[in-house]
Amino acid sequence: MLFRSHLVRTVVVGSVATLLLTGCGRTDTRQKPGSAGSPIDSSPATGTITVWAMGTEGELLPKLAAGFEKANTDAKVKVTAVPWQDYGKKVETAIASGDTPDATLVGAADIAMFATTGGLEQVPPKLVDDAAFYPGAARSSAFEGATYGVPWYVETRSLFYRKDLAQAANVSAPKTWDEYGPFLKALQKQGAKWGLSLPTGAAQSWQGVLPFMWQAGARLTNDGGTAFTFDTPEALKGLEFYQSFFTSKTVSRNGPVSLGEIEPQFVAGSTAALISGPWEESLLKSAGGASFVADKVGIAPLPAGPDSNASYMGGGQWTVFKDAKNRETAWKFIRWMAQPEQQKAWYGLSGDLPAVQSAWKQGKLATDPALKVFQTQLKTAQPGPTTTTWKQVTAVVDAEIEKVAKGVTSPKAALEQIQSKAAAIGTGNKR
Amino acid sequence: MTNHATTRRSFPATRLLLYGALTLGVCATLAPFAWMFLGSVRPTGEIVAHPSSWLPAAPTLTNFEQLLSKQNFGLYFLNSALVAVACVLGNLLFCSMAGYAFAKLEFAGKSLLFGLVLTMLIIPGVTTFVPLFVLVSNMGLSNSYLGLILPFLVTPLGVFLMRQFIRDVPDSLVEAARLDGAGETRTFLRVILPLCRPALATLAILTFLAQWNNFLWPLVIAQTEDHYTLPVALALFSVGANGTNYGLLLAGAVTVVTPIILLFLALQRYFIQGIASTGIK
Numbered sequence: 001m002l003f004r005s006h007l008v009r010t011v012v013v014g015s016v017a018t019l020l021l022t023g024c025g026r027t028d029t030r031q032k033p034g035s036a037g038s039p040i041d042s043s044p045a046t047g048t049i050t051v052w053a054m055g056t057e058g059e060l061l062p063k064l065a066a067g068f069e070k071a072n073t074d075a076k077v078k079v080t081a082v083p084w085q086d087y088g089k090k091v092e093t094a095i096a097s098g099d100t101p102d103a104t105l106v107g108a109a110d111i112a113m114f115a116t117t118g119g120l121e122q123v124p125p126k127l128v129d130d131a132a133f134y135p136g137a138a139r140s141s142a143f144e145g146a147t148y149g150v151p152w153y154v155e156t157r158s159l160f161y162r163k164d165l166a167q168a169a170n171v172s173a174p175k176t177w178d179e180y181g182p183f184l185k186a187l188q189k190q191g192a193k194w195g196l197s198l199p200t201g202a203a204q205s206w207q208g209v210l211p212f213m214w215q216a217g218a219r220l221t222n223d224g225g226t227a228f229t230f231d232t233p234e235a236l237k238g239l240e241f242y243q244s245f246f247t248s249k250t251v252s253r254n255g256p257v258s259l260g261e262i263e264p265q266f267v268a269g270s271t272a273a274l275i276s277g278p279w280e281e282s283l284l285k286s287a288g289g290a291s292f293v294a295d296k297v298g299i300a301p302l303p304a305g306p307d308s309n310a311s312y313m314g315g316g317q318w319t320v321f322k323d324a325k326n327r328e329t330a331w332k333f334i335r336w337m338a339q340p341e342q343q344k345a346w347y348g349l350s351g352d353l354p355a356v357q358s359a360w361k362q363g364k365l366a367t368d369p370a371l372k373v374f375q376t377q378l379k380t381a382q383p384g385p386t387t388t389t390w391k392q393v394t395a396v397v398d399a400e401i402e403k404v405a406k407g408v409t410s411p412k413a414a415l416e417q418i419q420s421k422a423a424a425i426g427t428g429n430k431r
Numbered sequence: 432m433t434n435h436a437t438t439r440r441s442f443p444a445t446r447l448l449l450y451g452a453l454t455l456g457v458c459a460t461l462a463p464f465a466w467m468f469l470g471s472v473r474p475t476g477e478i479v480a481h482p483s484s485w486l487p488a489a490p491t492l493t494n495f496e497q498l499l500s501k502q503n504f505g506l507y508f509l510n511s512a513l514v515a516v517a518c519v520l521g522n523l524l525f526c527s528m529a530g531y532a533f534a535k536l537e538f539a540g541k542s543l544l545f546g547l548v549l550t551m552l553i554i555p556g557v558t559t560f561v562p563l564f565v566l567v568s569n570m571g572l573s574n575s576y577l578g579l580i581l582p583f584l585v586t587p588l589g590v591f592l593m594r595q596f597i598r599d600v601p602d603s604l605v606e607a608a609r610l611d612g613a614g615e616t617r618t619f620l621r622v623i624l625p626l627c628r629p630a631l632a633t634l635a636i637l638t639f640l641a642q643w644n645n646f647l648w649p650l651v652i653a654q655t656e657d658h659y660t661l662p663v664a665l666a667l668f669s670v671g672a673n674g675t676n677y678g679l680l681l682a683g684a685v686t687v688v689t690p691i692i693l694l695f696l697a698l699q700r701y702f703i704q705g706i707a708s709t710g711i712k
Contacts (some may be wrong), residue, residue: 083650
């Protein structure tokens with residue numbers, strides 16, 4: 001008893017002391033976004049740069065960088081491979097301390113989040129031609145009217161379906177929303193329990209659901225990107241279409257919730273179609289074998305809604321830190337990697353799809369039928385809104401669309417919820 | 432005879448129920464470990480196969496081969512071991528010293544200082560994460576072993592645990608040592624520490640576990656691969672942006688977990704004593 005009251009007292013005294021010592025005030029943490037640096041000339045690069053690249057990209061990048069060192073004999077590129085897991089934390093702490101490398105690869109969706117800390121330098125004027133990239137990729141590098149990233153590779157999602165079931169049912173891949181449902185029902189008649197797999201109840205579900213709204217013509221922010229506009233008839237149409245898959249028992253309400261869950265079901269034939277990106281082929285190969293992929297997997301662009309067949313676009317972009325020690329060489333390296341030849345070489349090394357459109361003109365990129373599908377899809381694919389608060393908003397979206405999928409709320413009520421919460425969060429964009 | 436009879440009487444109903452429940456609990460606890468060990472010897476395709484089976488169809492060591500063929504894998508293992516062992520030693524020494532002072536010595540500001548220690552226990556680590564990084568980085572310790580170790584060399588939990596344990600050591604023992612002419616150092620080393628073995632073993636396991644599994648701190652503080660620890664390297668190799676190499680991940684998990692299991696088995700007896708006598712995890 002004595003101990004307890006004593007304990008309480010010491011905790012209180014200690015807490016007060018800590019607060020006094022640390023100063024409990026809060027300052028405005030928002031800094032000025034990085035300013036534009038001077039233009040980069042075309043002289044050969046010199047000196048050493050350190051760059052971060054994530055996952056497989058980090059393991060393979062030294063092979064590509066060797067070519068840069070060959071062309072610029074006085075330059076050296078040191079690559080640190082960083083795990084994708086929690087890489088944002090690493091970038092943020094580096095920015096906070098000023099102890100940064102020269103450049104880093106970042107996920108396209110995270111640019112706004114890093115740019116708003118003021119730790120990234122704007123892309124120097126005329127470094128690259130924005131029109132050379134897929135429009136969606138160029139869009140995700142812009143934040144508050146300035147550009148912070150140079151697209152490196154892109155990814156988007158298309159429709160993978162069981163070709164053998166479609167042939168048996170004598171149907172071909174749907175091109176429009178009207179053909180979507182009947183096509184999937186036909187596959188189900190061939191013995192598949194579910195016609196399609198759609199994300200629900202998992203993080204990042206929004207990437208699979210917002211495209212329905214885009215396809216219906218919705219734009220999720222106003223023109224200046226200063227306010228969210230989820231409460232439009234178009235968005236409602238998209239969400240209602242998403243819901244229709246569940247009410248017609250075409251898609252499981254319990255969706256795949258973790259990575260690697262859907263492939264075995266697709267191989268087993270219990271789910272007849274899924275929406276995924278370029279990496280799916282190798283996952284399916286590891287789950288079902290090469291012959292399965294060759295004989296039984298078809299791939300088609302997403303069926304178009306009233307407005308378009310827009311899909312989600314992600315990918316990797318290069319950014320340079322404001323505290324970089326050798327910004328000149330870092331930007332020169334990035335400019336070099338955005339050249340069509342290097343984009344093609346990187347595809348050969350890693351399988352990552354080039355962000356530069358002209359890199360797709362020769363070789364496997366121009367001839368492979370599956371890649372052709374992704375190429376078509378990339379032309380209209382778009383990223384989520386580039387706002388600093390987007391991560392918070394997606395958490396709301398993920399929660400609400402799960403309720404729609406599970407049938408506990410209507411699309412209209414869900415959108416009202418999303419809109420009011422998103423409005424409360426705000427875009428964080430000043431312009 | 433009586434003993435035997437008692438056992439017999441209570442066996443059928445309650446005992447059976449008890450053993451049944453315990454067996455169930457043990458199975459539930461061990462199942463994920465069994466899955467991990469079994470999964471580490473099969474290809475990823477088979478791990479995610481649906482429907483799944485417990486026994487590998489064709490056991491293979493390719494996951495381990497793949498893991499060991501990764502450059503520097505031995506180095507990551509050594510880094511992890513070095514960091515964990517250094518933190519264990521630091522905690523054993525400094526936490527017990529601080530604990531002794533808080534439990535047995537009288538000095539000005541003692542309750543204030545102890546209050547600060549308890550406050551640190553209460554404040555979640557995430558809130559101090561970035562400031563801590565900035566601090567360590569400004570000290571020029573990013574990308575160094577010291578940077579990996581220093582922030583965890585003394586932990587508030589360890590100080591609290593040692594203080595609670597040492598409080599229960601009778602004052603008369605300390606007084607006797609002083610009467611016999613022992614100084615504070617000798618009293619601490621010869622009288623207090625030998626009595627603290629269960630608490631020290633508990634602290635050793637808790638610290639080792641925390642450091643061995645630590646992911647976020649090594650991830651941000653290591654700027655080049657040669658300072659990566661096992662969990663960071665494992666995440667790098669097996670968790671992609673859009674897919675996970677489960678075979679490799681499970682093989683890595685086995686590699687990471689085995690030393691901990693061995694350590695726990697070695698210190699098990701003390702560990703349980705430690706928990707029982709200090710009343711905290």
